[in-house]
Amino acid sequence: MNKTIKLLALNLAVLTAVPAFADETQSFCDMTQAQAEVQKQLLGSAQLFATTGNPATGNSSTITMGISKSLSKHLQARTTGELADATCESYRLDRKLAEQAENVEQRGDLLAFGAMEPLLRKALDLANANIDKETSLRKVNAATLMDVKAAYDARDTLSALLTALQQSLSRIQDQLPEAELPLRELVQEDIAAKAAVAGQASKLQAESAWDVSIAAGAQTDPRHDGRTRPFVGVTVSYSFGAVAANRAASRVASLTSKYVSEERGGPEMQYRRALDTARGLIQAEEGILRGLDQRMALADSNVQQLQGIETDDAQRALRQARLEQLGTKAQIEGSQARLDYLRGWLARNTDNGV
Numbered sequence: 001m002n003k004t005i006k007l008l009a010l011n012l013a014v015l016t017a018v019p020a021f022a023d024e025t026q027s028f029c030d031m032t033q034a035q036a037e038v039q040k041q042l043l044g045s046a047q048l049f050a051t052t053g054n055p056a057t058g059n060s061s062t063i064t065m066g067i068s069k070s071l072s073k074h075l076q077a078r079t080t081g082e083l084a085d086a087t088c089e090s091y092r093l094d095r096k097l098a099e100q101a102e103n104v105e106q107r108g109d110l111l112a113f114g115a116m117e118p119l120l121r122k123a124l125d126l127a128n129a130n131i132d133k134e135t136s137l138r139k140v141n142a143a144t145l146m147d148v149k150a151a152y153d154a155r156d157t158l159s160a161l162l163t164a165l166q167q168s169l170s171r172i173q174d175q176l177p178e179a180e181l182p183l184r185e186l187v188q189e190d191i192a193a194k195a196a197v198a199g200q201a202s203k204l205q206a207e208s209a210w211d212v213s214i215a216a217g218a219q220t221d222p223r224h225d226g227r228t229r230p231f232v233g234v235t236v237s238y239s240f241g242a243v244a245a246n247r248a249a250s251r252v253a254s255l256t257s258k259y260v261s262e263e264r265g266g267p268e269m270q271y272r273r274a275l276d277t278a279r280g281l282i283q284a285e286e287g288i289l290r291g292l293d294q295r296m297a298l299a300d301s302n303v304q305q306l307q308g309i310e311t312d313d314a315q316r317a318l319r320q321a322r323l324e325q326l327g328t329k330a331q332i333e334g335s336q337a338r339l340d341y342l343r344g345w346l347a348r349n350t351d352n353g354v
Contacts, residue, residue: 025095029088036084044077049215066217066231076207083200090193097186097267101274103176105281108341110172112334113165119330120162123323127155130319142312154323183271183349190267194260199253206249209242211235271349278346282339289335292328299325 046069053062134151137143213235220228239245260266299321306318 025088025092028091032087032091033081033084036080039080040077043073043080049217062219062221064217064219064231066215068213068215070211070213072207072211072213076204079200079204079207083197083204086193086196086200090190090197093186093190093193094267096181097183097190097270099176100181100183100186101270104274104278104342104345106172106176107180107345108281108338110169110176111341112338113169113172115337116330116334117162117165117169119326119333120158120165123326123330124155124158124162126319126323126326127151127158130323131155133319134316137312143316147316154320158327180345183274184351187267187271191257191260194267195253195256198256199249202249202252206242206245209239209245211237213237275346275350278342278349282342282346285335285339285342289332289339292332292335296325296328296332299328 046067048065048067050063050065052064131148131151134143134148138145138148215233215235216231218228218230261268263269302321303318303325306314306321309315309318
């Protein structure tokens, strides 16, 4: 019994060493949008300019001052903000997908530990009662010091297991996302978000292929009459590559979706790995449950055989068998709860043919 419980306590420590996902999404979004704001303010604002000389007249003494506004840059400023928002959303979905895909085992453990705890507490009560019994028998020389020590060892092992279980429950509850979300929907949203980022980045580049710039100001020639003359000018520019650039930009989002869907470390592969992990956990848990059922059958048989035998050794063996029976039952309940969750999760998240 002690060896079995000690192994279970060791497994608890290993299984619950889950990585913590810090809630850094908002900090990332704040950083990304602040960086975008730098470019937005420069692109979207009017510009003050001053020049000397007038190439049109050849007069080098002309001073020109004014303010200009670029329509193309104004649109680029808006696209820069949209790109920052898309980048933030893509990061948020990346983190959410990772949290959901990588914590399947821990969610199962959470349910398993909840099922085990009440039965382990009953086993602890039984172990304490066994200590009292062995102590009283020792007083009348009907038990040895080794018998008393074995009773204390069983109690201490169960107590340590319950402590480890409570610590594991606390860690898992703190690290798991608040809700379980459909994995396939998250994958599709994540792929779409990555495509949106690439599409906005390409759109931003394509918007620089043309421009309409309006300038207003005044010209002064100090060498002549010194009179200040106001002016308004419009400058139009257009790249001959604009049509091809826009055509290429329009294809980026769909090509990104295809690439991300096939990427080895992308959302689709994360999804498939999560399904494979769940299938492996189910197969392993089924084997564990079969072994526990066999152990339970042996404990039941021992209890049945020892009942009615009134010798001290037989009654001691009976108490130990009942403790084994209750401890094994706790593990069976936990294993079954874990298995039920994993099977349900796999059914909820499996596409046809996946």
